[in-house]
Amino acid sequence: MATLLDGKATKDAVFAELEPRVSALAEQDVVPGLATVLVGDDPASQNYVRSKHRDCAAVGVRSISRELPADVSQAQLEAVIDELNADPACSGYIVQLPLPEHIDTGAVLARIDPAKDADGLAPSSLGRLVLGEPAPLPCTPRGIIELLRRYDIPLAGAHVAVVGRGITVGRALGLLLTRKSENATVTLCHTGTRDVAAETRRADIVVAAAGVPHLVTPDHVKSGAVVLDVGVSRVDGVLTGDVAPGVAEVAAYLSPNPGGVGPMTRAMLLTNVVEAAERARGQVLASRGA
Numbered sequence: 001m002a003t004l005l006d007g008k009a010t011k012d013a014v015f016a017e018l019e020p021r022v023s024a025l026a027e028q029d030v031v032p033g034l035a036t037v038l039v040g041d042d043p044a045s046q047n048y049v050r051s052k053h054r055d056c057a058a059v060g061v062r063s064i065s066r067e068l069p070a071d072v073s074q075a076q077l078e079a080v081i082d083e084l085n086a087d088p089a090c091s092g093y094i095v096q097l098p099l100p101e102h103i104d105t106g107a108v109l110a111r112i113d114p115a116k117d118a119d120g121l122a123p124s125s126l127g128r129l130v131l132g133e134p135a136p137l138p139c140t141p142r143g144i145i146e147l148l149r150r151y152d153i154p155l156a157g158a159h160v161a162v163v164g165r166g167i168t169v170g171r172a173l174g175l176l177l178t179r180k181s182e183n184a185t186v187t188l189c190h191t192g193t194r195d196v197a198a199e200t201r202r203a204d205i206v207v208a209a210a211g212v213p214h215l216v217t218p219d220h221v222k223s224g225a226v227v228l229d230v231g232v233s234r235v236d237g238v239l240t241g242d243v244a245p246g247v248a249e250v251a252a253y254l255s256p257n258p259g260g261v262g263p264m265t266r267a268m269l270l271t272n273v274v275e276a277a278e279r280a281r282g283q284v285l286a287s288r289g290a
């Protein structure tokens with residue numbers, strides 16, 4: 001049976017490491033602040049946002065909440081973005097995705113001040129990632145890499161098959177994994193891939209992020225591979241991942257869902273916020289010549 005990659009315990013370890021950094025900032029009268037922007041009343045999104053505010057309380061980060069109705073206009077939403085860009089109490093913020101269909105998501109993300117992009121999903125942050133320049137990293141891909149690192153699973157030279165090309169996970173993960181610091185070889189599978197199972201069977205690490213329940217079966221996985229289940233679907237109201245149960249008998253390591261990458265996404269969000277506050281503090285000191 002596969003060894004489980006415990007995202008919850010790893011998230012707790014990341015939080016424990018953030019606490020002294022938050023205390024060090026507090027000694028300089030800086031309290032990092034995370035704001036969330038939630039549009040509409042999707043229960044899953046409400047749940048994710050609630051958990052982010054709980055995480056803030058656990059780590060000592062101030063949390064700011066903006067909740068808007070599902071029929072909010074583009075202009076009203078953008079006014080909230082402008083307000084958060086200008087709010088000194090907000091070190092970083094996220095706009096919970098997905099947004100309602102009538103909203104131009106790209107325009108909203110493009111309006112986020114890059115210095116406050118806690119999600120790493122603003123076009124300028126993704127562009128900087130492509131260019132190999134420093135930028136906040138998208139939380140789920142960063143969480144996947146951090147989880148593997150903490151379990152000593154090597155990426156350099158590994159063949160990683162990523163299933164799913166969404167911006168929040170698959171496409172951004174491909175960018176992160178092919179940086180020189182990770183040096184993995186990536187196959188990005190999507191709905192146009194002729195034979196997904198043939199691609200994943202060649203991989204040392206499989207990341208299932210398609211949002212298709214139980215898409216990855218034991219036939220998709222080579223013996224001893226590492227499998228991370230990232231996709232989320234609700235089947236009869238029950239959270240169901242992309243990885244079928246029998247995979248645990250073939251894989252050497254399995255990041256379960258729930259309990260794997262989800263908590264790591266939250267851990268990386270808080271890390272991005274603390275880093276944003278540290279950067280802002282560094283800039284203030286530099287401007288004073290300190």
Ligand SMILES: Nc1nc2c(c(=O)[nH]1)N[C@@H](CN(C=O)c1ccc(C(=O)N[C@@H](CCC(=O)O)C(=O)O)cc1)CN2
Nearest residue numbers: 048094095096097098119139140258259260262263265
């Ligand atoms: N602006 C963003 N929107 C969304 C993102 C994102 O990274 N940025 N990702 C997802 C939702 N998400 C964070 O926002 C998220 C998903 C899952 C979890 C999590 O901890 N899940 C638990 C299970 C929770 C449950 O039972 O439903 C787990 O995996 O153990 C945290 C955050 C889409 N939107």
